[in-house]
Amino acid sequence: MLRLLNNIVRRDDGVSAVEFALVMPMMILMLTGFVELGRAFVQAQTLEKGVRAAALFVARTDYPPTSANLDTARNLARKGTVVAAAPDLMPGWDSPTASLDFTYGSYAVSTDVSLPVIRVVARVPYVPIMPLLMSKHGLNFGHLEASHEQVHVGH
Numbered sequence: 001m002l003r004l005l006n007n008i009v010r011r012d013d014g015v016s017a018v019e020f021a022l023v024m025p026m027m028i029l030m031l032t033g034f035v036e037l038g039r040a041f042v043q044a045q046t047l048e049k050g051v052r053a054a055a056l057f058v059a060r061t062d063y064p065p066t067s068a069n070l071d072t073a074r075n076l077a078r079k080g081t082v083v084a085a086a087p088d089l090m091p092g093w094d095s096p097t098a099s100l101d102f103t104y105g106s107y108a109v110s111t112d113v114s115l116p117v118i119r120v121v122a123r124v125p126y127v128p129i130m131p132l133l134m135s136k137h138g139l140n141f142g143h144l145e146a147s148h149e150q151v152h153v154g155h
Contacts, residue, residue, distance in 0.1 A: 036128050040141050043090045047122055048146040050077040050089055054100075055120040059150040063116050064104060074100055077122055091127040097143070098124045107151060116152040121145070 054077035061069040072082050077100055078093050079086040092098055101121045106114040126141040 032130065036130075036141070039129060040126055040144070043092075043124075043126065044144045044146065046090050047124060047144050048148070050080060051120050051122045051146045051148045053077065053080070055118055055148040055150040058102065058118045058120070059152050060154065063152045063154070065102070065118075070102060073102070073120070077120065090124065092124040092144075095125045098122075117149055118152055119147065119149045121147040 054073040057076055058065050058069060058073045065073070071084075075082050075084050075086070078088050080089045088094070099122070103119045103121070105117045105119065107117045108114045123143050123145045125143050128141065
């Protein structure tokens with residue numbers, strides 16, 4: 001009987017399965033966090049691309065731009081196209097906290113020459129793949145923000 005108990009204690013057949021079962025929840029949580037972080041980077045690049053396209057478009061229109069030109073630039077920033085019915089490039093644009101602002105300034109080349117500058121700033125909330133899991137563990141990416149300044153060059 002003592003020999004049988006001794007054999008059971010010394011066996012290690014299922015040790016790696018038990019260790020894997022103990023480590024797996026933490027591995028899944030870390031993998032999910034890395035996926036969300038990667039998605040946030042991709043969405044930030046998408047937002048930057050849209051803001052840059054909008055600024056380049058406005059820089060090549062009348063100065064100051066007309067409301068029609070600004071609407072077209074908004075579509076470029078949000079949708080990646082001038083078509084208003086197209087889907088958004090990224091989720092979050094429908095949020096009331098999302099914003100897209102156009103401001104105008106000037107850049108002094110010398111004491112007597114200054115160039116008009118258009119600045120486009122977008123701020124969009126990040127929408128995670130698994131919002132409940134992320135907020136439960138304190139992972140909140142907040143808002144993504146991108147800006148671009150472009151000298152007005154006209155037509």
